[in-house]
Amino acid sequence: MTESGKPILYSYFRSSCSWRVRIALALKGIDYETVPINLIKDGGQQFSKDFQALNPMKQVPALKIDGITIHQSLAIIEYLEETRPTPRLLPQDPKKRASVRMISDLIAGGIQPLQNLSVLKQVREEMQLTWAQNAITSGFNALEQILQSTAGIYCVGDEVSLFLYYRFKVDLTPYPTISSINKRLLVLEAFQVSHPCRQPDTPTELRA
Amino acid sequence: MTESGKPILYSYFRSSCSWRVRIALALKGIDYETVPINLIKDGGQQFSKDFQALNPMKQVPALKIDGITIHQSLAIIEYLEETRPTPRLLPQDPKKRASVRMISDLIAGGIQPLQNLSVLKQVREEMQLTWAQNAITSGFNALEQILQSTAGIYCVGDEVSLFLYYRFKVDLTPYPTISSINKRLLVLEAFQVSHPCRQPDTPTELRA
Known part of the structure; x- marks a missing residue:
């Protein structure tokens, strides 16, 4: 924490995992x-040593x-939920929480780790895009099917509980549920203020 | 659930993630x-379609x-913990839970996904072992350092909360904390009955 008692977030503007925590903090x-x-x-x-x-984990x-x-x-998000329960990010019903x-x-665990920079570096350069897209596609195929039975306005029912994202320009046409939830989330204020294009470390040319 | 109301676990004897759930069920x-x-x-x-x-996710x-x-x-484990809280698998203190x-x-999320069969298949065959060992080594380097500040008898304090595992024969000498916690866990009954060498689908030659 800072001297003023504020939490400190170590973050990279375009990291999806950092964005997820920024959203939770904003919500x-x-x-x-x-x-x-x-x-x-x-x-x-x-x-760096520090x-x-x-x-x-250097992440x-x-x-x-x-x-x-x-x-x-x-x-991090589970800790915030347990210590700052309002507004809640997990439903009350244990089955929905599951x-x-x-x-x-x-x-x-199933998509992001496979497209981390440190992992991609181990893949031959000409294969990196395919590798990342494979990870996203196979994850999204599963996710689309799961969301069709769990989703309301958002992923599970009508309460915001987590955020979806995509990188590496995957075509979302085959994923209508993912795509429409994503659109509904991105207009929320908490998603706007925490957006990669609006962070203290966002380079000027990427700001919006 | 079965007709008798028992939960059904879809499991593979040597899958580490399956073992983790078997341990929780046993505990x-x-x-x-x-x-x-x-x-x-x-x-x-x-x-299979079914x-x-x-x-x-086909996992x-x-x-x-x-x-x-x-x-x-x-x-799965969080759901079991919320619906069958005794004995607990998470400490009561939110900081320890974190x-x-x-x-x-x-x-x-940081080690296992990188050494999944489906991922290894995408890596050239002669590189697969190195790939898996790199994932474990870099994860274990971090884990050893973290455990040095959190561990008591087990990973966080003196209560069993999760299990450690290793595959692909990583030398544990550089990881004294991981190694000793692992040893203390493996003798517990819940770890014994759920062990890969003691499952309904364990091939005879691997049984112990």
């Missing part, structure tokens, strides 16, 4: 300060809050 | 039936319980 109205960690500049600022001491996001440092975006967590884990 | 004393899904036989039984209808584990089907091992979830997500 819950938690004031925080951003410390930008540029994953590309200086060979990757996440590899940052490694903070998060040995963003990390959140300093209440005297502890938490990393892993879903662990659906939210299943969908979040599918995205955060 | 909580929940009686269940196993439906083995062989990830290799018949080109992978997870690709199983895909159950889990569009084990999946648990049919209380009239719903949950996949993603950590989502540590448990951070460590679980690091393993389930």
Whole structure:
């Protein structure tokens, strides 16, 4: 926390996992300060000694809050939910909570890790785009099918519980449910203020 | 659930994520039936039409319980914890709960997805072992450092909260904390009965 007691978010503007935490902070109205960690500049600022001491996984996001440092975006959001329950990000019904967590884990554990920069670097350069798109496509095929039975206005019923995202320009036409939920989320204020194009470390040419 | 009302676990004996759920079921004393899904036989039984209808991600584990089907091992365990709280698998203190979830997500989201069969298949065959070992090594380097500050007898303090595992014969010498927690867990009854070498679908030559 800062001297003023505000939580500190270590974040990279275009990191999807950082964005997920920014959305949760915005939805819950938690004031925080951003410390930008540029994953590309200086060979990757996440590899600095200082940052490694903070998060040995050398990944963003990390959140300093209440005297502890938490990393892993879903662990951070669960902590915020337990300590700042209003407005809630998980439904009250345990079965619906299970659906939210299943969908979040599918995205955060089944899709994103495969398209992380550190993983893509291990794939031959000419194969990287295909690799990332394969990961997204196979995940989205599953997700579309799951959402058809869980979704209301948002992923699980009519309450906002998590956010969807896409990178690497995957065509969303085959995924009407994902696509329409995504559109409904992106207009919400919490998604707007936390958007990659509107962060303290967003380069001028990408700002909007 | 079966006609007798027992939950059904779709499981593969050597899948680490299936084992994680088997451990949780055993720790909580929940009686269940196993439906083995062989990830290799018949080109992978997870690709069958029937199983895909159950889990569009085509992965084990999946648990049919209380009239719903949950996949993603950590989502399953969180559901069990919320609906069958005794004995608890998460500490009471929110900060310690955050540590448990951070460590679980690091393993389930930061290490395991990179060494899944479906991912390894996309890597050139002669590189597969190195790829898997790289994923484990970089995850374990971080985990060892984190556990040094969170661990008591087990990962977070002195209560069992999750399980560690290793495959692909990674040398654990550089990871004394991981190694000793692992040893302490493996002797527990819940870890013994759920062990890959003791499942209904364990081939005779691997039984112990």
